[in-house]
Amino acid sequence: MELYRAHVLVCGGTGCTSSGSAGIIDKFNEELEKHNIKNEVKVVRTGCFGLCEVGPVVIVYPEGAFYSRIKVEDVPEIVEEHLVKGRIVKRLLYHDSVAEDQTIKSLDEVGFYKKQMRIAFRNCGVIDPENIEEYIAVDGYKALGKVLTEMTPEQVIETIKASGLRGRGGAGFPTGLKWEFTRKAPGDKKYVCCNADEGDPGAFMDRSILEGDPHSVIEAMAIAGYAVGADQGYIYVRAEYPIAVKRLTIAIAQAREYGLLGKDIFGTGFNFDIELRLGAGAFVCGEETALMASIEGRRGEPRPRPPFPAVKGVFSKPTLLNNVETYANIPPIILKGPEWFSSIGTERSKGTKVFALGGKINNTGLVEVPMGTTLREIVYDIGGGIPGGKKFKAAQTGGPSGGCIPAEHLDTPIDYESFIQVGSMMGSGGLIIMDEDTCMVDIARFFLDFTVSESCGKCPPCRIGTKRMLEILDRIVSGKGQEGDIEKLELLAKNIKASALCGLGQTAPNPVLSTIRYFRDEYEAHIREKRCPAGVCQALLRYVIVAELCKGCGLCARNCPVGAISGEPRKPYSIDPDKCIKCGVCMEKCRFNAIKKQ
Amino acid sequence: MAVSVLTENKEKFEEFKKVIEEYKGKEGPLMPILQKAQEIFGCLSLDVQNYIAEELNIPITDVYGVATFYAQFTLKPKGKYKIGVCLGTACYVKGSQKVLDKLQEILNIKVGDTTDDGKFTLEATRCLGACGLAPVMMINDHVYGRLKPEDVEGIIAKYRDE
Known part of the structure; x- marks a missing residue:
């Protein structure tokens, strides 16, 4: 094995890749070559460091220098100054990683990381996700080895139960219990599935785990396979995540090559293999019964439960289905013990x-x-x-x-x-x-719009009920709200929650209910005063010119597409509200901030 | 009907035939086959669906049902450049609707449509998971982040000239 004096870790997650980290890696290699230190410094493309805001991120060890928002043009300077001459380029460091006395803080001391604790994310940003040996070097597949050679399936299930781990997909069902139900379900063929159909807008932790540490999920699924008695696994992953799909494909192939998937793993007679299945853009497939229908090659429509997947799942066989983050917690629990895991967290939520x-x-x-x-x-x-x-x-x-x-x-x-x-x-x-600039009625409408278009259409409460709710919300944000609309929303919400077939429908009214609960005054302002307090809802907005600030330059009037602004040069202009289409161009163009939204 | 397509796109069908052979024996082969079909032919025309139904020996209604259920399957060909503006929560809160409006204006098409020259298809997508860069859009596989409505014109111009 070659020894390097320094390591350059470049984030290869989706965020940093989008802002050009691939070009940065190439440039580093090119510059290292130029300075003839390629055999001294190793460049590693890792998973996500978490701080996407300041990407692309580059960390140089042994110093742990945290460079942020790096451009390709910055690379020669880092190589020449830092890697050749040993002087950290302070100008490019993440602002919070330089202490007041100008020393470099370690990553754990940076505000963003200080209060964090990385279990599921332990290897993201640390190892090269496309190299199985790096995973093995950080105790990868050791938990699988321990389980197969030292533990019975029942002991594995007891360990998971004792850890207190609960499903990270959302509902929080105790993971160990799920494993036990699947193990006890009668049947000789069983499946282990991974729900990587991360569809909630604004959530991307599962993707980052798959991109940064795919082997941890594969290892955990094999452990689960042993525990419940399954020899086949499926990972159902969103097609919108091309990097995750690529790294999973590589990881599965490597695991097979190393004999960690396939027949007779570790010579114990245990067989387990994993196949990747891609989604095709249906949010409802994150629901477990819909996901299984999709794996089978059918429309992703949910069905009533029971029977639960543990009894009747994929291809009507008992199936264990866990989410990515849940699986990522399994190997450390096996290695460090359930007591360690359950010592973290609150009374009922561990880890x-x-x-x-x-x-x-x-x-x-x-x-x-x-x-x-x-x-x-x-x-x-x-x-x-x-x-x-x-x-x-x-x-x-x-x-x-x-x-x-x-x-x-x-x-x-x-x-x-x-x-x-x-x-x-x-x-x-x-x-x-x-x-304060976010309108809560508009946000509720946004989510309803989402569920309406993602409803599979199978059950009427979801198909028709959410549509009716959306119509009421549309009315409210366009200034046509009526007295009684809030109560109608509440009644519909109650009925949909009680009668929809699956989790998608049953929870669809939640964004509306919670915004009514805490921001009822905003709803009332929209309905009664035809006013949007946050200044978001276009139909309720009025653009006005503040006379004291207006210099009468006429720039707004020249740019107004509908000729709604008039006035004389060097005197305050005014906007005709009847003509105004509320496009906002005048506000963008005004150099004196004289135009306000009300 | 299937015959004409077979002769017209002979090479593509030869390639597709191998895909079907590969998946035929597996459990639940329809989704991966449809995905490959779309990759090869660009869209899932009725001819292609018919062919799949015959090869898998399942009713065409099953194939059509699945092809129309999932948002990523398309029965009509799409533009050379697929523009997807993320309307996930983080992007929405940071103003991606304005980016989308601007694109509709520049391209003079509505969301879901393709320009007459077959160059651009405009779509509003679900969360792309690049929330750290919000608001974002994707043009084919390339992600553009931290967008402002005024950036859009220049980006589109690059693709127009190609």
Whole structure:
């Protein structure tokens, strides 16, 4: 094995790849070649570092220098200064990684990482996901070896049960119990499936795990196969994730080559193999029965439960279905023991949870925190607060199935139960921060619009009920809301929740209910005063010129596409509200900030 | 009907035949076969669906049912460049609707349509998972992040000239 004096880790997750990290890797190799130090410095393309906001990210070890927003043009300087001369290029470092005394902080000391704890994400940004040997070097497949050679299937299930791990896909069902049900279900052919159909808008932790550490999921599925008595696995992954699909394909092939998938694994007589199945753009396929229908090659329509997949799943055989993040937690639990895992978190929610932090927040990206961390810590300590000094309004969790948590509940500790108590849900981990400029009625409408177009159409409460709710919301945001609309929404929501066939329909009204619960005044302002307090809903907006600020330059009038602005030079202009189409061009063009939305 | 297509696209069908042979014996082969078919032919025309139904010995209604259920399958050919503007929550909150509006204006087509010259198809997509770069759009496999409506014109111009 070759020894290197320095390692350059370049993020190869979707975020950083989109902002050009592939070109950066090529440039590094080119420059290293030029300086003739290619055998001293190794460039590694890793998975996601989590701090997507400042991507593309490059970390140089042994110093742990955290370079952010690197451009290809910056590479020669880093190579020449840092790697040849040993002087860190401070100008390019992530601002928070330089301490006040100008020393370099270690990554654990940087605000974004300080309160994080990485279990599911342990290898993301650390190893090369396309090289199985790097995974093996960090104890990869050791848990599978331990399970196959030292433990009975029952012991494995007991371990998972004792750890307190619950499903990370959203509902939070105890994982060990699911394994036990599948093991006990009668049948000689069983399947193990992985739900990688991460569809909640704003959630991308599963994708990052698949991109950054695909082997951890493969290893966990093999462990699950041994525990429940299955020899075949399926990973159902979204086709919208091309990098994840590519890395999974490579990882499966490597695992087969190393004898970690296939026949007679570790010479124990245990057989297990995995096949990849791609989704085709249907959100409902994240629902377990719909997902299994899709694997079978049918329309992804859910069916009533019971029978549960543990009894009757893929191809009508007992099937274990877990989500990506759940699987990623399995190998460490086996290696470090259930007591270690259950010592982290709250009484009923153990371990960590990964959140995809997005929206109006300074540090967008992926964060993994112990259960019990408060929302406030995530938003302000890790997320770095709201940009532009704006006020926090709400955090949206659980995607289209969840709800909005307002400022008064910022101290809610994260666990499955507390989120439900405040009218939202954990969901898969999307965490979208909204500030004072976000209209809550518009957000509710946005999610309803999503569920209406993603409803599979099988059951009427979801197909027709959500459509009726959307029509009411459309009416409200376009200024035609009527008295009684809020009550109608609440009644419809109650009935849909009680009668829809699957999780998608049953939870579809949640975004509406939670925004009515906390922001009823905004709904009322839209309906009664025909006013959008956040200034978002176009139909309710009026553009006006502030006379004191207007210099009378006429730029707005010249750019107005409908001739709604008039006035005399060097005197304040005015907008005719009847002609105005609210396109906002005047506001963009005005150099004196004299045009306001009301 | 299938015969004319067979002769017209002989090479493509030869390639597709191998795909069907590969998946035929597996469990639940329809989805992967449809995905490959779309890759090879660009869309799932009725002829292609008919051919799959015959080869797998299943009713064409089953094939059509699946082909029309999933958003990524298309029965009509798409433009050379597929523009997908992300309307996921993070992008929406950061103004991707305005980016989409701008594209509709520049290309003079509505969401879901293709320009007359067959160059661009405009779509509103589900979350692309690049929320850190919101708002984003994809043109074929390339992701453009941290977009402003005024950036769009220049990006489209690059593809127009190609």
